[in-house]
Amino acid sequence: MLAFAVRRILISIPILLLASFIVFALGVSSGNPLAPLLEKNPPAPPNVIAAETVRLHLDQPLIPRYFSWLAGLFHGDFGPSVVSTMNIGHELGARFWVTIRLIALAMVIALVLAVVVGVLSAVKQYTVTDYTTTFLGFLFLAMPSFWLAILLKQGGIEFNKAVDAQVIYTIGATSIPPPPGTGAQIVDVLGHMVLPTIALALISYASWSRFTRASMLEVMNSDYVRLARSKGLSRRTVMVKHALRTALIPLTTVTALDIASIIGGAVVTETVFQWKGMGDFLLTAIRTEDVYAASSWLLLTGVIVVMFNLIADLLYGVLDPRIRYA
Amino acid sequence: MRRTRAASLAATVAAAALVLAACGGGGGGGSQDASEGGVFADCATSPNTCNSAPADQLQQGGTVTVASEKNIDNWNVISSEGNVDWTGMATKPLVPYTFYTAPDLKSTMNTDLLASADVTSDSPFTVTYKIKPEAVWNDGTPIAADDFVLNWKWQNGRDCPECETAGNGGYDLVTSLVGSDGGKTVTATFSKPYTDWQSLFGSSAPLYPAHIGAKQGDLNTPAGVKAAFDYFGSTPPNWSGGPFQVQNWQNNVALTLVPNPKWYGATKPKLDQLVFRIITDATQEPLALQNNEVQVLFPQPQVDLVSQLQQIPNVSQFQNQGLTWEHFDFNLQNKFLADKALRQALFTAVNRQEIIDKTVGQFNKDIKPLNNHMFIPQQDGYQDNIAATGQGSGDVEKAKKILTDAGYTGVGTALVAPDGQPVPALRMRYTTGNAVRQNECELFAGYAKQLGVNIDISTTDSLGDTTSSGDYDVIVFGWIQSPYPFNGAQQLWLSNSGSNYGKYQNPAMDQLINEAAASTDPADATAKLNQADEMLSADAYVLPLYQKPTLAAVQNNIGNVRNNSSLDGISYNTSEWGIKTSS
Numbered sequence: 001m002l003a004f005a006v007r008r009i010l011i012s013i014p015i016l017l018l019a020s021f022i023v024f025a026l027g028v029s030s031g032n033p034l035a036p037l038l039e040k041n042p043p044a045p046p047n048v049i050a051a052e053t054v055r056l057h058l059d060q061p062l063i064p065r066y067f068s069w070l071a072g073l074f075h076g077d078f079g080p081s082v083v084s085t086m087n088i089g090h091e092l093g094a095r096f097w098v099t100i101r102l103i104a105l106a107m108v109i110a111l112v113l114a115v116v117v118g119v120l121s122a123v124k125q126y127t128v129t130d131y132t133t134t135f136l137g138f139l140f141l142a143m144p145s146f147w148l149a150i151l152l153k154q155g156g157i158e159f160n161k162a163v164d165a166q167v168i169y170t171i172g173a174t175s176i177p178p179p180p181g182t183g184a185q186i187v188d189v190l191g192h193m194v195l196p197t198i199a200l201a202l203i204s205y206a207s208w209s210r211f212t213r214a215s216m217l218e219v220m221n222s223d224y225v226r227l228a229r230s231k232g233l234s235r236r237t238v239m240v241k242h243a244l245r246t247a248l249i250p251l252t253t254v255t256a257l258d259i260a261s262i263i264g265g266a267v268v269t270e271t272v273f274q275w276k277g278m279g280d281f282l283l284t285a286i287r288t289e290d291v292y293a294a295s296s297w298l299l300l301t302g303v304i305v306v307m308f309n310l311i312a313d314l315l316y317g318v319l320d321p322r323i324r325y326a
Numbered sequence: 327m328r329r330t331r332a333a334s335l336a337a338t339v340a341a342a343a344l345v346l347a348a349c350g351g352g353g354g355g356g357s358q359d360a361s362e363g364g365v366f367a368d369c370a371t372s373p374n375t376c377n378s379a380p381a382d383q384l385q386q387g388g389t390v391t392v393a394s395e396k397n398i399d400n401w402n403v404i405s406s407e408g409n410v411d412w413t414g415m416a417t418k419p420l421v422p423y424t425f426y427t428a429p430d431l432k433s434t435m436n437t438d439l440l441a442s443a444d445v446t447s448d449s450p451f452t453v454t455y456k457i458k459p460e461a462v463w464n465d466g467t468p469i470a471a472d473d474f475v476l477n478w479k480w481q482n483g484r485d486c487p488e489c490e491t492a493g494n495g496g497y498d499l500v501t502s503l504v505g506s507d508g509g510k511t512v513t514a515t516f517s518k519p520y521t522d523w524q525s526l527f528g529s530s531a532p533l534y535p536a537h538i539g540a541k542q543g544d545l546n547t548p549a550g551v552k553a554a555f556d557y558f559g560s561t562p563p564n565w566s567g568g569p570f571q572v573q574n575w576q577n578n579v580a581l582t583l584v585p586n587p588k589w590y591g592a593t594k595p596k597l598d599q600l601v602f603r604i605i606t607d608a609t610q611e612p613l614a615l616q617n618n619e620v621q622v623l624f625p626q627p628q629v630d631l632v633s634q635l636q637q638i639p640n641v642s643q644f645q646n647q648g649l650t651w652e653h654f655d656f657n658l659q660n661k662f663l664a665d666k667a668l669r670q671a672l673f674t675a676v677n678r679q680e681i682i683d684k685t686v687g688q689f690n691k692d693i694k695p696l697n698n699h700m701f702i703p704q705q706d707g708y709q710d711n712i713a714a715t716g717q718g719s720g721d722v723e724k725a726k727k728i729l730t731d732a733g734y735t736g737v738g739t740a741l742v743a744p745d746g747q748p749v750p751a752l753r754m755r756y757t758t759g760n761a762v763r764q765n766e767c768e769l770f771a772g773y774a775k776q777l778g779v780n781i782d783i784s785t786t787d788s789l790g791d792t793t794s795s796g797d798y799d800v801i802v803f804g805w806i807q808s809p810y811p812f813n814g815a816q817q818l819w820l821s822n823s824g825s826n827y828g829k830y831q832n833p834a835m836d837q838l839i840n841e842a843a844a845s846t847d848p849a850d851a852t853a854k855l856n857q858a859d860e861m862l863s864a865d866a867y868v869l870p871l872y873q874k875p876t877l878a879a880v881q882n883n884i885g886n887v888r889n890n891s892s893l894d895g896i897s898y899n900t901s902e903w904g905i906k907t908s909s
Contacts, residue, residue: 031787037406038790040492044406048490083399084407085560091577150613157617171614176580176601177389274605276578284397284606 005310012306016299017070023298024066027291033082034058035289056080069292073299079292088293092281092300098173099266099277105193106200107262111255113205118212119244122220133209140206145265149199149272156195167191171274196273203265204258211254215247249319256312260305364642365882369889370692373429373646379885384904387598390884392622392896393611394602397578402559404480404531409492414530415624415895416581416602421532422469422567424455425524427809427892431649431704433524438591438901439469439567445523448846450501451516453523459510460590463535464566471505471512472536477527478503478514479551486551492531495813496520519846522810529894534558535565569595569901578604589901596904612879615641621884624896627877632689635879643879645690648891649702649807652763652871654770657828660799662749667732668779669866670717674728675773677720682872684769685762696870700815700859702807703873707852711863718869722776729777741778751780752799755792758785763802766871770800793827801827804874809892812843812851819862830867 034052037044052058057065057080069079078088121133140148156168169175169192178185219225220243228238267279274280278297285293369376394416400408403417424443428434435443441456461469479485481497502515514526527533534554536545542557543550562575569591570583581602585595605611608625612634615623625631627645635643654676656663663669678695686693695718696702697710716724729737733744741749754770756763764783771781781800786792789803808814816839817823821831838858845851862868878889878896886902 032791035788035790038788038794040406040409044490044492047487048406051488051490085400153613153617157613160617166618168617169619170617171603171605171610171619172579175619176391176576176603177574177582177599271607272610274607274610276604280578280606 005314008310008313009306012310016302016306019302020070020295020299021066024069024291024295025062027289027294028062028065031289032058033289033291055084056082069295078296081293082288082290086293088296092278092293092296095276095278095281096300098275099263099270099279102193102196102200102269102275102277103262103266106197107204107255109197110201110204110208111251113201114208114212114251115244115248117205118209119216119239119247121209121213122216123239125217134213137206137209140202141210143203145199145203145268146272148202149195149269152195152199153272168194170195173275196269196275199272200262200265200269204262207258208251208254211251212247215250216243219243219247245319249316252312252315252319256308256315259308260301263301263304363644365880366642366644366878366889369429369644369646373888376644377642377880377886377888379904379906381593381596381904383907384596384885385907386596388596388905389599389601390597390622390903390905391601391603391620392624393605393614393620394581395604395606395608395625397604397606398562398575398581400559401561401563402534402555404477404491404534405555405559406490406492408559409530411893411895412602414893415897417532417563418529418568418894418897419570419583419600419900420563420566420568420572421529421534422461422473423529423532424527426529426898427890427894428898429646429888429890429892431702431809431892433528433809435524436529443524445846446513448519451519451523451846453514453516453526455512455514455527457510457512458590461567462588462590463537464571464586464588466588467535467537468509469533469535469567470509471503472509473533474512474514474527475503475505476536476539476545476551476554477531477533479545480555481531486548486555488548488552489555495817496522496526500526519844521812521843521845521848521851522808522814525808525810525813529898533567535567538565569593570600573599580604591901593901595901597900600900600903612638615879615881618881621881622887622896623877623879624889625877625879627689627875629689632877640882641879642882643877644889645692645875645877646889646891647693647703647873648876649809649893650804650874651696651702651807652766652802652804652874654766654869654871655801655803655828656867657796657799657801658831658867659796659829660752662743662747663752663799665732665743666865667728667734668743668749670715671725671728671732671777672774672779673717673866673869674715674719674725675722675777676718676770676869677773678718678869678871680720681766681769685765686872686875690875693872693875696872698856698859699819699862699868699870700811700855705807705809705811707811707856709856711856711859712870715863715866717863717866718871720773722773725777736778738776739778749779751782754781754783754800754802755786755798756783756802757789758787766802770802794824796827796829802871806893811855812839812845815839815855815858816843819858828867830862830865832861832865835861 033056034049037049037052072079076089081088117133121130124130153170156170159168160166173192175188179188225238225243228242266277267282270277270279271283282294282297285297365377394412396410396412398413398416400413401417402408403414422439423436424440425433425435439458439461441458443453443455446452446454457469463469478497478500480489481491482500483498499516499518499520500514501517504513505511506513539545539554539557543553545551545554563572566586569586569589571586572581573584574582583600584598603620605614608631611623611625612631614620616638635641656669658664682693682695697712698708701708712718726737734741736742743749754767756767767783771783774781792798793801805818818825819839820826820836821833835858838854842851842854845854876889876891878887880887883906885904885906886899887896890896890898
């Protein structure tokens with residue numbers, strides 16, 4: 001298994017390099033990071049433009065710029081940002097944890113919900129429960145994430161009005177200034193997490209619950225499950241020990257592959273709820289033509305996606321002992 | 327089976343109802359619905375005093391949060407990177423300055439800092455500032471001449487060539503800056519008269535503590551001056567010379583200010599905390615206001631935003647005509663557009679009122695065509711120099727006559743220049759994603775079509791690149807009118823100005839603008855600038871469309887917050903802000 005993991009990591013390196021080069025090249029050719037300076041009224045003095053041109057390496061051709069950026073990565077230098085006071089590595093690191101906090105909780109909630117609802121829906125196929133969960137699944141699947149987030153915000157405000165207290169928040173990860181007392185601060189953090197977590201979780205839950213349902217139905221109709229039942233095992237044992245374990249394998253794949261789209265969803269969720277995570281970082285980098293920042297974001301995201309795919313592959317072996325890695 | 331179907335239908339209807347209910351949420355408000363007016367009802371007539379609440383009607387304490395649309399990337403607003411509207415507004419409560427722009431857009435002396443600021447000699451032109459004895463930084467160090475000198479060294483182009491300033495004019499004209507009376511009197515001597523002297527050391531280029539700057543290096547050397555310049559850009563301030571000081575800065579999240587205990591001004595802050603909460607997506611601001619997470623907004627007005635704010639109870643909003651004005655520009659490097667008759671005809675065919683009605687007029691009925699390039703209506707000296715030319719009137723027949731009289735043929739079908747060359751399609755540019763400017767371009771194309779001129783509309787991702795490279799025939803964008811119009815005119819209109827993108831050349835106009843900027847008589851300077859504007863208008867180089875409005879929205883219980891359309895913005899008077907006791 002170790003050899004398999006190492007091989008997968010080695011294969012992913014050229015993919016990451018290629019992706020980072022494409023993004024770097026597209027970023028370099030898409031616009032001029034000095035545009036905000038050129039548009040200033042009064043215009044920025046020529047010495048300012050010249051100094052920024054040198055600082056951002058705009059006087060160098062694409063290939064040397066890319067390779068010097070790549071070389072810098074090995075000693076923790078992510079390149080110069082258009083914001084001269086910003087260290088891209090530090091900023092990305094801080095933002096990474098903000099996003100991970102959001103994504104991790106949303107994924108856990110989405111997975112638990114998806115498994116419970118998917119199994120229930122499969123077991124109760126063609127009943128009211130199945131139709132209702134199917135409808136809700138497709139509803140959340142069809143909803144644009146930003147719209148769902150706005151609806152949730154409006155719902156949160158109405159909830160606050162109903163209880164006549166500030167319980168749910170629509171902006172940021174904490175109140176500024178934070179309320180006094182540890183207990184109040186925990187409640188405050190939770191009040192800020194509720195809506196973005198639900199928004200992100202519901203989108204993933206929708207597709208994952210459909211996968212779970214389909215997978216469960218397939219397994220439940222398989223010979224070995226029928227055999228288990230005919231041997232007199234309880235329905236609960238058959239479902240949990242035999243059917244569910246097998247049915248979870250495709251969900252593992254889907255979850256791992258979906259990490260890229262969850263990060264994409266987090267970009268929208270973070271924007272709507274003004275969480276200053278990686279999504280906000282990317283949007284700012286794109287808006288300000290910050291090539292080094294955008295490329296660094298992509299590299300980090302790429303590494304995360306590769307890692308999750310690797311984890312999914314390794315989990316196959318754990319979930320299904322028939323799978324062996326050569 | 328029937329039961330299942332019925333239940334399924336019920337679930338569907340319930341879920342749909344849930345969604346629709348959520349869509350309609352927040353629309354309530356009843357009799358307290360906010361609209362244009364509320365606590366801002368008299369702002370149109372009394373911009374400097376509306377929403378007033380005397381100190382005895384304000385609570386002692388409380389927190390007010392302002393939605394700030396940009397992060398603070400550089401704290402030195404004199405630097406090109408720090409010269410950002412929201413950085414200026416967030417640091418306004420920290421910095422001392424000589425003059426600021428009030429909501430009526432008039433230059434006003436900062437009486438907290440200065441006892442007086444006067445021109446004390448015309449030859450050589452000399453300005454004397456008297457700093458109040460009680461004016462100190464929050465560590466007790468007096469605010470004095472050294473602080474002026476540091477600012478001047480950053481910006482005069484001689485003492486710190488490496489300082490990347492935002493390019494504030496006039497400092498290069500100051501030949502000496504001398505302190506006396508223990509540094510509390512500052513005398514600035516100029517190489518020639520400077521009409522806009524009030525802009526110097528003003529709120530757009532405020533004072534920074536020289537005694538802290540001196541810790542970064544020897545301020546008598548360019549390297550030391552540069553080190554101080556960079557230090558104030560990269561370091562969140564623990565110093566203050568204003569009514570508040572920094573309690574906490576969370577990058578990308580919020581700036582929290584608390585009252586400065588050494589504040590020397592007449593009005594002591596009532597608030598315990600003033601927070602600038604960074605909300606980079608303006609569309610999220612109304613819900614944050616509705617949920618009382620912020621109390622003050624200062625966004626760019628949009629139809630949806632204005633309408634959303636109208637639905638929020640206990641909130642008032644007010645739009646003011648601002649310093650930014652939209653305009654159509656011709657590029658005179660196009661040989662066809664070098665002909666004045668074609669330019670005059672095209673601008674005459676443009677119907678500015680219709681453009682306004684179909685764009686910004688949808689959320690602000692008070693916007694009118696702007697009729698001067700040098701002044702806006704709130705400034706002394708504004709007069710209509712455009713209506714008489716017929717430009718912007720939408721008079722297509724007059725436009726056609728201009729062309730016919732100039733020898734053009736094919737007027738109204740396919741225009742042919744007097745020399746027999748067909749007038750080619752003109753390339754018109756606007757900023758990608760700007761729907762208002764897209765509409766303006768499409769309307770312009772319609773007007774031109776009536777004269778037989780085709781317009782190809784295309785977008786630009788980089789307005790700065792497009793304008794500076796002259797990669798357009800016609801373009802629409804906005805200028806920010808300087809509160810100090812004489813220096814502003816030099817920057818925008820002189821033949822050799824970097825902002826004269828369309829390469830308009832008029833030596834007579836240049837002379838008038840330069841004379842106006844160096845006049846010691848304000849009336850004479852104003853008259854000269856208007857003469858220059860008449861020339862500019864007659865030559866149909868740039869057609870002003872309208873002033874862009876600015877929007878302020880506030881919870882009704884917050885007193886003394888006003889819409890200041892200048893770069894000083896919403897935070898020009900934070901020491902007066904407070905929560906009303908009657909609320």
